[in-house]
Amino acid sequence: MNLIENNNQKMLSPKQHEELLIVLKERFEKNMHRHEGLEWDKVEAKLHAHTGKLWSLHEMERTGGEPDVVDYDKHTGEYTFYDCSAESPKGRRSVCYDRQAQDSRKKHKPENNVIDMATAMGITLLTEEQYRALQKLDDFDRKTSSWVQTPADIRELGGALFCDYRFGHVFMYHNGAESYYASRGFRGSLKV
Structure with a gap:
């Protein structure tokens, strides 16, 4: 680069x-x-x-x-x-939610995590509200899903939130913050 x-x-x-x-x-x-x-x-x-x-x-x-x-x-x-990529950005998939979650994995640790990547890029992870607003502009994540900002009380209990678009609706789900999948990445925002 x-x-x-x-x-x-x-x-x-x-x-x-x-x-x-x-x-x-x-x-x-x-x-x-x-x-x-x-x-x-x-x-x-x-x-x-x-x-x-x-x-x-x-x-x-x-x-x-x-x-x-x-x-x-x-x-x-x-x-x-x-x-605004149709699916969760390819270069940001297969990552768990944050450093704590990444470090907690004993086997098969992912190379990175959402929070560290977003910070290094100088962007902010979308909130659930922002994700829903984005979906009003186009249909995104029909085959993938995207991590979204997780409230501290959920994260303290080991969870993290993600969203996707299926059956004409936006769905929000939870998962262990240490989980990661080839089809889950994250979307960010930047104010200029």
Whole structure:
């Protein structure tokens, strides 16, 4: 990966920066139903003003998330990107919920966990509410599932939550936080 390290900040090379903006613009224009009334030029200007966020969007893209704009907050002036890949991002599957769950496995430990990956990418794991809002834009996770933020009381008891879309409805389930499956990953959000 051609990243430039600058005072511990992760930045894209000029070529990666340009290529990512092209991909994001094409996706934005192809999926106007996700962000009716918003204009790409304003989104792009915001991205140019916050180039550090491009690294996180690049990581979302690199791991298969297909990030797209899903909201604009008039009060803060922030655009919100969610992972909008049809299925849970391929580069973020087969991971348990957090470091504690990963460390608790005696055999067949996964290589990573959701919370550490999201933190390293500079994104936030979707909440159940955000996941349900995303499903109003398109049908996602018809064959896969995605971990979502888990309330502390559930996590303290060893559980974690995930969602999927089946039979025309969003379902939320629970599992042991240490579990992981080839068809379960996670979706994130990023405010710019």
